[in-house]
Amino acid sequence: MKRVPHCHILEMLRAQKKPHISFHTPGHKRAGADITELPYSDNLLSPHGVIARAEEDIARIAGAERAFLLTDGSTAGVRAMLLALREAGISRVAYPVFAHKSVKDGCYLLGLEGVEIPAPRTPYPRQPSLAAIEAGLNEAGALLLTSPDYYGNFPPLREAAALCKEQHKPLVLDGAHGAHLYGTPLYAGNFAQMWVDGAHKSLPAMTQGAAVFAGDAFWAEKLSSAVVRCRTTSPSYPILASVEYAYKYPRRQELERAAAALKEALGAEDNADWTKIVVPFGSECRRAEAFLQRHGVYPEFNDGNFLMFYLSPATKGRELALLRRLIKGLPRGELSFPEERAGVPAGRVRPVPLKEAVGRVCAAECGLFPPCVPLILRGERITAGAAARLAAAANTFGLDGGKILVFEEDA
Numbered sequence: 001m002k003r004v005p006h007c008h009i010l011e012m013l014r015a016q017k018k019p020h021i022s023f024h025t026p027g028h029k030r031a032g033a034d035i036t037e038l039p040y041s042d043n044l045l046s047p048h049g050v051i052a053r054a055e056e057d058i059a060r061i062a063g064a065e066r067a068f069l070l071t072d073g074s075t076a077g078v079r080a081m082l083l084a085l086r087e088a089g090i091s092r093v094a095y096p097v098f099a100h101k102s103v104k105d106g107c108y109l110l111g112l113e114g115v116e117i118p119a120p121r122t123p124y125p126r127q128p129s130l131a132a133i134e135a136g137l138n139e140a141g142a143l144l145l146t147s148p149d150y151y152g153n154f155p156p157l158r159e160a161a162a163l164c165k166e167q168h169k170p171l172v173l174d175g176a177h178g179a180h181l182y183g184t185p186l187y188a189g190n191f192a193q194m195w196v197d198g199a200h201k202s203l204p205a206m207t208q209g210a211a212v213f214a215g216d217a218f219w220a221e222k223l224s225s226a227v228v229r230c231r232t233t234s235p236s237y238p239i240l241a242s243v244e245y246a247y248k249y250p251r252r253q254e255l256e257r258a259a260a261a262l263k264e265a266l267g268a269e270d271n272a273d274w275t276k277i278v279v280p281f282g283s284e285c286r287r288a289e290a291f292l293q294r295h296g297v298y299p300e301f302n303d304g305n306f307l308m309f310y311l312s313p314a315t316k317g318r319e320l321a322l323l324r325r326l327i328k329g330l331p332r333g334e335l336s337f338p339e340e341r342a343g344v345p346a347g348r349v350r351p352v353p354l355k356e357a358v359g360r361v362c363a364a365e366c367g368l369f370p371p372c373v374p375l376i377l378r379g380e381r382i383t384a385g386a387a388a389r390l391a392a393a394a395n396t397f398g399l400d401g402g403k404i405l406v407f408e409e410d411a
């Protein structure tokens with residue numbers, strides 16, 4: 001394994017002098033990596049020391065004009081990018097119907113109007129077509145796409161970027177699942193004016209570690225003032241250090257090749273992202289998941305049709321070999337296909353237990369967590385299959401006490 005190059009924040013934390021008697025936050029009062037802003041530790045809100053050096057290095061690695069470290073996940077980056085758009089005078093943003101919750105919540109919080117771009121679901125959320133993207137962009141001042149998505153698929157990046165350029169509108173990419181792609185042709189930074197990388201998902205960074213980027217001076221200025229309004233004022237130093245470390249962690253091409261071979265051997269989805277192995281188990285999903293857990297193997301999620309295995313450069317080759325051995329002979333079941341949207345009725349809504357919701361029209365989108373993209377959209381008729389998947393899931397969003405919101409006239 002190649003050595004990780006110099007990490008400014010980590011070195012600063014390692015060089016701390018002892019004794020260190022804390023009359024400052026955090027309240028645990030232990031010297032160590034979890035410190036606050038001290039004379040030697042710089043300040044994320046106005047960096048001029050080790051954090052500034054780390055951000056410069058990460059911008060260089062990612063090919064960006066500016067990089068901003070985040071300790072509050074890609075969610076903070078999505079919000080900062082949306083705020084930057086608003087500060088640039090944009091009030092309508094087009095995004096795919098299966099965009100992550102953070103995009104929809106961000107628009108809601110900032111009073112931005114969302115233009116939903118329809119996308120197929122066969123049987124999991126897909127990227128919208130170029131024609132649908134163009135129709136959405138025609139109605140909006142900016143385009144926000146997810147690249148790649150949780151299932152390892154990419155939107156038509158080159159064509160979408162060309163459309164945006166033609167219409168003089170910015171392209172923003174939610175790369176919550178694409179931090180590992182820097183330096184490759186599919187990296188968000190090759191196409192977008194602003195993008196966020198969820199370093200904690202696909203690089204060896206701590207949970208919530210992320211970075212948001214601007215590709216040119218105009219958006220760097222907008223994003224710079226937006227990001228300070230969206231981040232915590234108490235950033236975690238271990239997370240900051242881990243993000244810098246993650247971008248300097250060496251790429252492992254032999255692992256990437258092994259992942260591609262494993263996908264083929266397992267009959268996984270033929271996606272373009274080596275870090276996401278999406279295996280169709282259909283109705284056998286729960287049994288397969290339980291079997292793997294008995295062997296100490298935990299997938300990222302079970303969406304009721306697919307088990308998704310999330311890799312990163314820190315995945316070990318022997319773990320891929322074990323996965324192959326365990327999965328190879330497991331039975332596969334039928335996939336279930338959700339119904340298409342029935343149109344959005346108006347009227348009063350009320351929550352009903354999942355069992356009673358089958359056949360009714362959903363009034364607020366909800367789904368499994370993860371992946372936190374909607375399983376049932378507002379206006380969609382709730383099928384027995386979708387209700388069963390929600391009922392069986394360990395974690396969901398959009399439900400309240402196990403109840404789902406439906407339109408009353410339909411109830």
Ligand SMILES: Cc1ncc(COP(=O)(O)O)c(C=O)c1O
Binds near residue numbers: 072078177
């Ligand atoms: C596509 C997408 N965007 C944004 C986010 C938000 O990222 P975070 O959880 O790091 O805030 C997620 C999280 O799963 C995601 O899947």
